[in-house]
Amino acid sequence: MPIQYGVVGTGWITESWINAATKTGSWQLHAVYSRKQEQAEAFASKHGSKTTYTSLEELGADRELQAVYIASPNSHHYAQAKQMLQAKKHVILEKPATSTPDELDDLFKTAKDNGVSLIEAFRHLQEANFELLQRTINEQKRLGPIYGASFTYASYSSRYNNVLAGETPNIFNLEFSGGSLVDIGVYPVSFAVALFGAPKTSAYVPFICQTGVDGGGVIILKYDTFGVQINNSKAYQSFAPCEIYGEKGTITINATAELESIKHWDPKTKQSEELAGPKVEVEKPNVSMFEEAQEFARIISENDVKALAALERVSRDVIKVTSEMRLQNGILYPADKS
Structure with a gap:
């Protein structure tokens, strides 16, 4: 039922x-x-x-x-x-x-x-193509040891026009726990955490818009042997792909959300191979949430405690990272003061 x-x-x-x-x-x-x-x-x-x-x-x-x-x-x-x-x-x-x-x-x-x-x-973490990427990294056959990664999610928000006009829409409002980091930056941050685990340290260099929240900025996540650079913003647009660099090649991903392309470039052959499978088609302006909805129903129906624990770990690690970076930059919500 x-x-x-x-x-x-x-x-x-x-x-x-x-x-x-x-x-x-x-x-x-x-x-x-x-x-x-x-x-x-x-x-x-x-x-x-x-x-x-x-x-x-x-x-x-x-x-x-x-x-x-x-x-x-x-x-x-x-x-x-x-x-x-x-x-x-x-x-x-x-x-x-x-x-x-x-x-x-x-x-x-x-x-x-x-x-x-x-x-x-986190809908993007439930996509079949994300699971494929995760397996590719874990097996190390195509990448080998990881040297670093660069993830980008910078998408100009129409509501930033309201900010420039002197207004304070909810997503750019401290009172509503807004800002680019928690709204759009969580996609690449959770992407990194789900792939590589919790970072050892994190740092954020944001620009603060006139409402007091971050409009975007650059994040550095430090791991034992490599770093991850993240560019996130709701106040400017980037068309840069996401990349993971390894000893045996480079993986290029079209985005950290809506994973439509995952290409592996081999330094020996100088050739690229598409690894991603087809995505479930959705009608615009909808976003792809089919795989997420399907998996969440399975987890609940089967009471899959192992899957729930894995998702919980990601959620805890992500909010620890994003909260630390907010506080580093004096971006305080009412909940931080209670």
Whole structure:
């Protein structure tokens, strides 16, 4: 039977999740929450659901509901997720899961105390092409010892136009736990952490935009024998690919999200070979979340504690790194001061 789930948040990412989850056949949208009844009803009607809530208490009390997908503003994640976990609902929580490591610690404890699962939705880490890349690195046949890596995710946000006009949209607002690092930088940071483990040290050189958050910048993750350079931004655009450098060659990846191409360049033959397989097609402006939705349904249905523990390690390592780098640069959220 499909998992009966509800959604908190009615933005484009939630629509992508619903469309992908429906395609898997493993999820069934049961309820929509919004603070505004009209918005909840319109969104629910669009996606074939008849149940709406404007109260999180009532959402959590719904006996048919098994899980909740949360894609609200970053600063709301902790309180909303905790409420759903305490109601014994599985929670799929959009990245960044929480504003601070302490909040994340508490959510994982709450999930365990209530016998349910908490999963941070790093969609790119669930793609078949990411798993292929991971195997390629671990086997060392094509790369050998790693000498370094360079990851880029810099995409100009239309909402930065609002910042330049003197406004403070949520994603560029300290009060809403915003900024480039936690919104877009977590993609390459989690990419590195999932591939190479937690770094020994990390440093961030951001530029601070007029709202007080980082608009982007350069990250350095230091490992025992190599370093990873990351360029992230929501205030400028980069078209640079991502690369991993090894003794036996170079792997070039089109992006840390939406992995469509993974090429291996051999220094002996001077030739490149495409390693990536085909991706699941999605209708624009949706993003590819099919593999993520499929895997999360499997984990929950099978209670795969090993997979949950692996995902938890990545989430804990990522927020430790991003929080340390924020604090290094005086980027403080209300949750940091509580």
